[in-house]
Amino acid sequence: MLTGCYFLRISYKNHDIYAAKQKPFIFIQMEYKKLNNLLGWLCFVIAAITYILTLEPTVSFWDCGEFISCAYRLQVSHQPGYPLFAMLGKLFSLLSFGNNAKVPYFTNMGSAIASAAAIMFLFWTITAFAKKLLASRTDLTEKTRTTLIMGAGLAGALAFTFTDTFWFSAVETIVFALSALCTSMVFWAILKWDAHADEPGADKWLVFIAYVIGLSIGIHLLNLLTIPAITLVYYFRRAKQVNAKSAWIAFFISIVILGTVQFGIRQFTIKLAAYFDLFFVNTLGMGFGSGAVVFFLLLIAALIFGITYSIRNNKPALNLALLCVSFIYFGYSSFVYIPIRATANTNLDNTHPDNAFTLNSYLNRDQYGSTPLLTGPYFDSKVIDQTEGANMYRKGEKKYEVIGKKQDYVYDRTTIFPRMYSQDGQDPLFYRQWMQLGENESPTFATNIGFFLSWQTYQMYFRYFFWNFIGRTNDMDGQQENANPFNLTGYLDGDWNSGIFDGIRHVPQSVLHDVTYTPLYGLPFVIGIIGMVYHFKRKKRDALIISLLWFFTGMAIILYVNQPSVQPRERDYSYVCSFYAFAIWIGLGVIAIADLALKKLNAQTAAIAATVICLLAAPVVLAKQEWKAHDRSTKWVAHDMAYNYLISCPKNAILFTYGDNDTYSLWYDQLL
Numbered sequence: 001m002l003t004g005c006y007f008l009r010i011s012y013k014n015h016d017i018y019a020a021k022q023k024p025f026i027f028i029q030m031e032y033k034k035l036n037n038l039l040g041w042l043c044f045v046i047a048a049i050t051y052i053l054t055l056e057p058t059v060s061f062w063d064c065g066e067f068i069s070c071a072y073r074l075q076v077s078h079q080p081g082y083p084l085f086a087m088l089g090k091l092f093s094l095l096s097f098g099n100n101a102k103v104p105y106f107t108n109m110g111s112a113i114a115s116a117a118a119i120m121f122l123f124w125t126i127t128a129f130a131k132k133l134l135a136s137r138t139d140l141t142e143k144t145r146t147t148l149i150m151g152a153g154l155a156g157a158l159a160f161t162f163t164d165t166f167w168f169s170a171v172e173t174i175v176f177a178l179s180a181l182c183t184s185m186v187f188w189a190i191l192k193w194d195a196h197a198d199e200p201g202a203d204k205w206l207v208f209i210a211y212v213i214g215l216s217i218g219i220h221l222l223n224l225l226t227i228p229a230i231t232l233v234y235y236f237r238r239a240k241q242v243n244a245k246s247a248w249i250a251f252f253i254s255i256v257i258l259g260t261v262q263f264g265i266r267q268f269t270i271k272l273a274a275y276f277d278l279f280f281v282n283t284l285g286m287g288f289g290s291g292a293v294v295f296f297l298l299l300i301a302a303l304i305f306g307i308t309y310s311i312r313n314n315k316p317a318l319n320l321a322l323l324c325v326s327f328i329y330f331g332y333s334s335f336v337y338i339p340i341r342a343t344a345n346t347n348l349d350n351t352h353p354d355n356a357f358t359l360n361s362y363l364n365r366d367q368y369g370s371t372p373l374l375t376g377p378y379f380d381s382k383v384i385d386q387t388e389g390a391n392m393y394r395k396g397e398k399k400y401e402v403i404g405k406k407q408d409y410v411y412d413r414t415t416i417f418p419r420m421y422s423q424d425g426q427d428p429l430f431y432r433q434w435m436q437l438g439e440n441e442s443p444t445f446a447t448n449i450g451f452f453l454s455w456q457t458y459q460m461y462f463r464y465f466f467w468n469f470i471g472r473t474n475d476m477d478g479q480q481e482n483a484n485p486f487n488l489t490g491y492l493d494g495d496w497n498s499g500i501f502d503g504i505r506h507v508p509q510s511v512l513h514d515v516t517y518t519p520l521y522g523l524p525f526v527i528g529i530i531g532m533v534y535h536f537k538r539k540k541r542d543a544l545i546i547s548l549l550w551f552f553t554g555m556a557i558i559l560y561v562n563q564p565s566v567q568p569r570e571r572d573y574s575y576v577c578s579f580y581a582f583a584i585w586i587g588l589g590v591i592a593i594a595d596l597a598l599k600k601l602n603a604q605t606a607a608i609a610a611t612v613i614c615l616l617a618a619p620v621v622l623a624k625q626e627w628k629a630h631d632r633s634t635k636w637v638a639h640d641m642a643y644n645y646l647i648s649c650p651k652n653a654i655l656f657t658y659g660d661n662d663t664y665s666l667w668y669d670q671l672l
Contacts, residue, residue, distance in 0.1 A: 032146055036127055039150055044120035047161045047170075050623075051112035055171035056632040058104045058639040062569060065638065065664030066348070067173045068093075068104050069671045075348035076341050079365045083337035084218030085175050100672045104173065111177035115170035118177075121184035122580065123157035126587035128191040129546075133539050133591060144603045148591050151611030156587020158619035159524055163468040163579060165572045167630045175220045176573045182216035182223040183577045187549065190230045197237050203320055206234075210324035214331020217266055222577060224262055225556060228254035229549040236541050265328055269299070270363055274356035274393075282399045292356045303329070338362070348667060355395045371562045376418035377411040378443050379428045385410035415445055419452040421564060430565040456558050464572035465554075466496030468579050469525035469586075473497040473507075475516040475629070478570070494570070498522040515628040523617040528582050531589030546581050554578030568659065590614045642669040 059065045063078075070077040071089025092110035096102035130152040134145050160166060169176040186209045193205035209230060216223035231254035232247075239246060273292040280291030303326050310319035342354040353362040361367075389406035420431050420443050431437065434455060435447050463478065478494015492511060499519020502512070511517055535543040554575045563571065594603075594610035601609060642665035649655055657663045 035146065035150060036124065036153075039153060040120045040123045040127075043123045043154070043157045043161070044116045046158065047119040048113060048116035050161060051115055051167070051170045052109060054167075054627070054631045054633055055105070055108045055112050056635050057108075058101075058636055059642070059665055059668045060108075060172040060174075060632075060635075061638045061661045061665065062174075063660065063664060064104075064173045065642070065666070065668035066660075067175070068107050069348055069664075069667045071107055071173070072100075072103050073346060073348070073671060074337075074341055075346040076338060076350050076353065077348070078350045079367065080221075080363045081335065081338050081353075082175050082219060084215055084334040085178055085220075087334070087337065088178065089173060103672055104668070107173040108171060111173055112170055114181045115166065115177045118181040118184040118580075119157050119161050121181070121188040122160055122583060123153040125184065125188045125191060126156040126584050127153040128188070128195065129535075129539075129542055129584060130588060130591060132542060133535070133588065140603050144607050147604065147607040147611065148594055151594075151607065151614070152587040152590040154587075155527075155590050155611065155614040155618055156583045156585075158615070159527075159586045159622055160580060160583035162619060162622035162626050163524075163583070164472060164518065164626060164629075165464065165468055165576050165579060167626060169573055169576065171630065171632055174573070176222075176576055179216065179220035179222050180576055180580065182212055182219060183226055183553070183580065186212050186216075186223065186226050186230065190233045194233055194237050206320065207323050207327050211327040211331050213261065214328035215334065217332050218334035218337075221262070221266075222553065222557075222574070224258060225552040225577070226549060227258040227261065228552050229545050230254075231257060232545050232548055236545075242541075261328060265325070265332065267360075267364060269329075269332075270356065270360045274360045277356040278393065278400050288355055288395060299329075335359075335363075347671060355400075357393045357400060358395065372418045372421055373560070373562060375414055375416055376421055377414050378418070378448070379420045379422040379431050380442055381411040381413045381421075383409045384412050413442075415448055417448070417452075419448050419456060419562065421562075427565045456563060457555070460563055460567075460571060461554060461558050461575060463494075463496055464570070464575060465579065465582075466525070467572065469520065469528060469582065470496050470498045470522045471519035471625070472629075473517060474511055474514055518625045518629055520621055520625055523621055524586055527589035527593070527614055527618055528586040530592045531585035531587065532582075534592030534595070535585060535588050546584050550578045550581035553581060586614070586618055638665045639669065642666045646670065 059068055066077055067082070067085070067089065069075060070082075071086050072093045074086060074090055077086065089107045089110060092106045093103045095106040095109075127149050130149040131145075134140065134148060137145065140148075166180065169180075189205050189209050189212070193202055193209075196202040196205070213223055213227070228251065231250060235247070235250035236242060239250070273295045275291075276295040277289065277291035280286045280294065281288055303322060306322045307319060307326070310316070310322060339354050339359055342349055342352050345352075351358060351362050351367070353359040387408045387410065389408050391402050392404050392406060393400040394403050395401075420435075422428055422431075431443065431451065432439070432441075435443070435451055437443065437447065459478075473492050473495045476493035492507065497517075497519055499521050502519070532543065532546075535546070555578075557574055561574075590610045593613060594606045597606035597609055600606075638661070642662075645655065645662070645666060646669055655666070657666060
């Protein structure tokens with residue numbers, strides 16, 4: 001930018017100098033843009049080839065059987081519904097051209113392509129941050145700057161390509177691949193807006209972000225957690241004066257925006273439509289759905305009026321806000337799919353949400369119960385009273401019928417920030433074992449916090465984080481033991497492992513030679529930490545933005561979900577976007593290491609050396625160690641298990657199943 005301004009001033013006085021000077025500058029800019037685009041697509045190709053070569057050819061365990069079935073026949077999956085995911089899955093299933101046996105291969109390929117696209121956007125995100133980081137460096141030539149920027153993008157994006165959690169979701173029909181794509185798109189888009197914010201029409205990127213966020217609700221809600229980081233980018237770019245007070249205000253505004261989208265738009269829109277429908281059906285005697293239609297017509301009219309008003313009265317901020325809300329609704333409209341397909345009475349029709357009240361319950365996941373967040377009981381608290389809440393309705397023959405009232409329980413002991421609460425009979429036993437409480441010993445607030453730190457924070461987040469960047473011992477269930485993060489001697493199952501201390505502690509040969517033993521020697525983690533520290537020193541605001549993305553897609557989920565006791569499966573997939581955020585710092589680690597090398601080498605040699613070192617230490621090590629554990633190209637276990645169940649049954653038999661792994665694979669085998 002400074003160079004461009006310099007040439008512009010000279011051109012005003014001397015056209016010959018302008019022509020001679022500006023051409024190389026434009027040429028450099030064009031070459032940078034072309035190289036940035038080409039290397040981004042190269043990352044896409046490498047990731048796509050990796051995932052397609054290793055994807056599972058048929059159904060996988062857990063939700064995949066249900067998702068494949070729902071995509072193929074456009075059916076209604078479990079709460080809160082994934083309509084856009086189902087429709088995109090249907091699109092990929094058509095590539096089978098009527099060969100039902102190939103349907104899962106192509107729906108799995110949909111995840112592979114989406115994951116590869118996320119890697120491409122990650123590359124462009126890293127290069128955008130790296131370009132800002134090096135913009136003021138006068139000690140580097142244009143060639144060296146470009147080398148460092150592209151090296152950072154390649155190291156970070158390709159490292160994340162081969163990480164454990166992301167790779168696992170990339171080769172099966174699951175929502176987290178497309179969800180990661182949505183996250184990568186909106187975060188890249190806000191950086192595009194940041195780069196062009198002073199140009200006319202730049203706010204189109206904000207409207208685009210709103211639309212993708214709306215679409216992402218039809219895939220998974222994780223994408224909403226990018227809103228605080230996006231808001232902070234906007235604040236730093238638009239604020240007239242940046243200080244601690246205004247930064248905190250911007251942060252709290254971001255939380256309000258997040259809550260507005262999550263609760264106001266996603267939940268209360270349907271709830272209000274339901275109560276409109278209740279009035280029109282039960283009071284006015286009209287048909288089911290009439291009130292909901294009227295409500296949505298009023299909502300559309302209100303948005304049109306607001307946008308028109310903002311244009312006529314020259315209120316650009318109001319106009320932008322209303323446009324963003326409108327485009328979130330455009331994306332969110334994919335949920336019309338749910339009642340339409342429920343009304344069609346598909347084979348898989350979870351809770352049959354064919355009316356506004358059932359749809360509201362479906363979206364709110366009411367059947368899973370509520371989780372205490374700010375206040376609540378301990379696991380051994382006893383119910384001493386209960387109060388009645390709001391009416392619960394269901395669709396009758398001609399009217400909505402009251403089927404009861406919601407119950408609110410009063411407990412003898414409660415605490416703020418409850419982390420040890422009981423959902424079933426197994427929880428108290430586990431809590432006592434994990435926190436080493438006596439049979440008659442009651443938990444205190446201190447044990448409550450201890451559980452939060454040892455189980456929810458370490459065991460259910462940082463253990464997963466270390467899997468991806470330090471290494472993993474095996475794929476055994478790691479939830480049954482009281483793990484110590486500094487234990488070098490005894491704990492193995494499901495633990496993280498760098499491989500460095502294997503000579504100190506006793507590690508059985510059966511572990512060392514298993515395909516799921518993937519030590520990374522902590523190299524990606526070290527590079528990421530170096531990049532993070534360097535980023536905070538050189539570009540604190542940008543580092544804060546990445547930190548906010550990392551926190552809200554990681555620890556904020558821990559705080560909000562408040563997972564109790566033993567889970568039916570490892571939950572690392574929930575935090576994949578926080579691992580994505582850390583991969584940005586792996587990329588920026590290239591620049592940090594190059595700066596250290598400048599003490600011994602010239603700038604261009606240091607840039608090349610740092611790039612090569614980081615590529616070898618992160619992507620290459622990750623690919624070599626993780627490939628054997630993630631190659632599922634010959635895996636048919638879930639399919640064969642379900643097939644064996646089915647052929648053991650006589651015609652019209654009733655088969656009772658235990659849980660997701662039994663049930664969803666059976667659904668798949670029956671429907672396809």
